[in-house]
Amino acid sequence: MSRARIVAVASAKGSPGCSFVALGLAARLAQAGLATLLIDADAEAGSLATSLDLARLEPSPGFTPLTEAALAGATVDVSAGLGCLDLSGDPPEVDGRALAELARLRYPAVVIDLGHRPARFQRELVAAADWLLWVVAPDRTGFERADRILGGDALPRVGAGIVLNRLGPDRLSDAGSVLAERHRLPLLARLPESARGARDAARRCSSPHRAREFRRPFAELARCVHPDILGGGGERWP
Numbered sequence: 098m099s100r101a102r103i104v105a106v107a108s109a110k111g112s113p114g115c116s117f118v119a120l121g122l123a124a125r126l127a128q129a130g131l132a133t134l135l136i137d138a139d140a141e142a143g144s145l146a147t148s149l150d151l152a153r154l155e156p157s158p159g160f161t162p163l164t165e166a167a168l169a170g171a172t173v174d175v176s177a178g179l180g181c182l183d184l185s186g187d188p189p190e191v192d193g194r195a196l197a198e199l200a201r202l203r204y205p206a207v208v209i210d211l212g213h214r215p216a217r218f219q220r221e222l223v224a225a226a227d228w229l230l231w232v233v234a235p236d237r238t239g240f241e242r243a244d245r246i247l248g249g250d251a252l253p254r255v256g257a258g259i260v261l262n263r264l265g266p267d268r269l270s271d272a273g274s275v276l277a278e279r280h281r282l283p284l285l286a287r288l289p290e291s292a293r294g295a296r297d298a299a300r301r302c303s304s305p306h307r308a309r310e311f312r313r314p315f316a317e318l319a320r321c322v323h324p325d326i327l328g329g330g331g332e333r334w335p
């Protein structure tokens with residue numbers, strides 16, 4: 098088995114589907130047999146917990162000191178092989194990098210939903226990550242916001258790639274390739290707009306990766322970011 102992989106997922110503002118992609122990818126990695134930890138590190142509280150129907154659970158206890166036992170105690174099992182750690186909202190009193198490295202010891206795959214407002218905690222998490230996935234909505238506003246954030250230094254530079262989400266007939270079909278070329282990043286996945294697929298996933302409190310429309314792109318994305326996925330190309334990337 099390879100070294101564990103940490104994948105951070107970020108976006109510009111405007112809800113292009115950052116949490117949707119983080120959840121779908123984490124669940125797909127778990128489905129492939131990798132124990133996966135999904136961390137909600139969005140500065141805005143609670144969206145992943147709501148979509149996973151975890152809202153009624155007790156809030157995570159603190160992390161002092163930061164130990165494996167504290168991590169295990171704060172993690173909620175969502176489904177077979179998938180744990181969720183809700184650290185959304187105010188940043189916890191821990192170093193994001195130390196937390197990510199601790200998670201790496203327990204989980205072969207860690208997916209982090211960073212949301213769109215990176216601050217100290219999110220930057221530390223990214224510094225420990227192997228991948229930074231930028232989720233982009235391919236409409237005019239989504240393209241312009243992504244172009245701006247990709248050109249800036251909001252987050253540290255690690256192996257990064259673009260995930261296009263919500264592609265439909267009326268969308269800018271070349272948004273992904275233009276951004277990829279301009280910012281020298283690989284275009285890793287293209288997910289369609291599917292209200293039905295998203296609704297099904299929400300209704301069953303399951304993950305978007307199971308909906309027919311999203312199965313293939315999530316499987317390909319999982320292969321890109323983790324070398325232990327069958328046929329994976331992880332060795333090509335950082």
Ligand SMILES: Nc1ncnc2c1ncn2[C@@H]1O[C@H](COP(=O)(O)OP(=O)(O)O)[C@@H](O)[C@H]1O
Nearest residue numbers: 112113114115116117262263289290291292295
């Ligand atoms: N490809 C898609 N097709 C249809 N609906 C989607 C898709 N991606 C995301 N959504 C929906 O859009 C809304 C916002 O997605 P979310 O992941 O919460 O955005 P963000 O985390 O970027 O704010 C959610 O209701 C989600 O189900």
Ligand SMILES: [Mg+2]
Nearest residue numbers: 115116139144
């Ligand atoms: Mg979100």
